[in-house]
Amino acid sequence: MRASLGGRHVSGAERLVERSRLEETVAELLRRPSAYDRIVVTVEEVEKVQSVRESLPVFSYHLKTVTAGRRFALEKLVASGVPEHIARKGLRLLAEGPAPGGAVMRGAVLLSVESGQRLEEDSARGVRTVRVDWRDRERVREQLKEMGMTERTLDALALATKNVLCGVVAELCWSDDPDYTTGYVASERVGYVRIAPLKEEGDPRGGRIYFIRGDLLPQLVECLERKAVLIESLRV
Numbered sequence: 001m002r003a004s005l006g007g008r009h010v011s012g013a014e015r016l017v018e019r020s021r022l023e024e025t026v027a028e029l030l031r032r033p034s035a036y037d038r039i040v041v042t043v044e045e046v047e048k049v050q051s052v053r054e055s056l057p058v059f060s061y062h063l064k065t066v067t068a069g070r071r072f073a074l075e076k077l078v079a080s081g082v083p084e085h086i087a088r089k090g091l092r093l094l095a096e097g098p099a100p101g102g103a104v105m106r107g108a109v110l111l112s113v114e115s116g117q118r119l120e121e122d123s124a125r126g127v128r129t130v131r132v133d134w135r136d137r138e139r140v141r142e143q144l145k146e147m148g149m150t151e152r153t154l155d156a157l158a159l160a161t162k163n164v165l166c167g168v169v170a171e172l173c174w175s176d177d178p179d180y181t182t183g184y185v186a187s188e189r190v191g192y193v194r195i196a197p198l199k200e201e202g203d204p205r206g207g208r209i210y211f212i213r214g215d216l217l218p219q220l221v222e223c224l225e226r227k228a229v230l231i232e233s234l235r236v
């Protein structure tokens with residue numbers, strides 16, 4: 001589902017469900033944006049679904065300042081196998097706004113861990129991770145709620161888990177929502193590491209950087225955009 005108001009994107013969501021739950025799911029998605037004047041809901045049959053036993057494990061850290069938060073994110077990227085100068089470039093791109101003119105992208109930047117070059121075809125759109133969901137979304141939502149986390153983490157954790165499965169070496173993210181300053185680094189080696197704050201309150205810039213191996217580019221994009229993945233449970 002994607003919804004807009006006055007030509008501006010306001011909400012988007014993705015679900016992977018049994019056919020028997022189609023109607024309730026579409027109804028839920030229609031209720032999701034608080035305000036919109038246009039909404040597009042696309043329904044597609046998916047034939048093959050890969051199931052993944054567990055999500056990445058979740059860790060949360062609170063730092064005193066954005067500078068300290070970004071320094072910590074840098075350490076986690078390096079621990080994930082990203083060379084330091086390329087990790088710094090990723091942080092700089094998100095801080096400046098990765099789309100042309102310093103704007104926000106619709107998807108993610110693909111950054112080579114070998115050359116530090118951007119590999120996405122369209123630097124305004126980027127690459128979007130789609131077709132991923134939880135087997136039992138309600139249960140995981142409750143589990144995360146008990147740990148003090150919201151729907152936002154539910155979706156971001158599913159996305160990050162799929163990214164690792166597809167071969168992304170590490171991911172760096174903070175939201176473009178000016179009121180949401182927590183971001184994360186995610187990888188096979190360090191898990192899903194939430195870091196607060198990664199940007200200043202009121203800053204409208206944000207995005208996602210996927211650090212990847214250049215030789216895996218075609219398979220990786222195919223996996224992110226096409227492969228359907230269901231995550232069985234939250235790793236606790």
Ligand code: AMP
Pocket residue numbers: 104105106107108127128129130159174175176177206207208
């Ligand atoms: P959000 O976490 O929804 O605030 O999104 C933050 C940024 O991540 C957006 O500005 C996009 O650049 C990027 N993004 C959002 N959704 C996706 C997705 N499904 N796949 C890849 N990148 C995304």
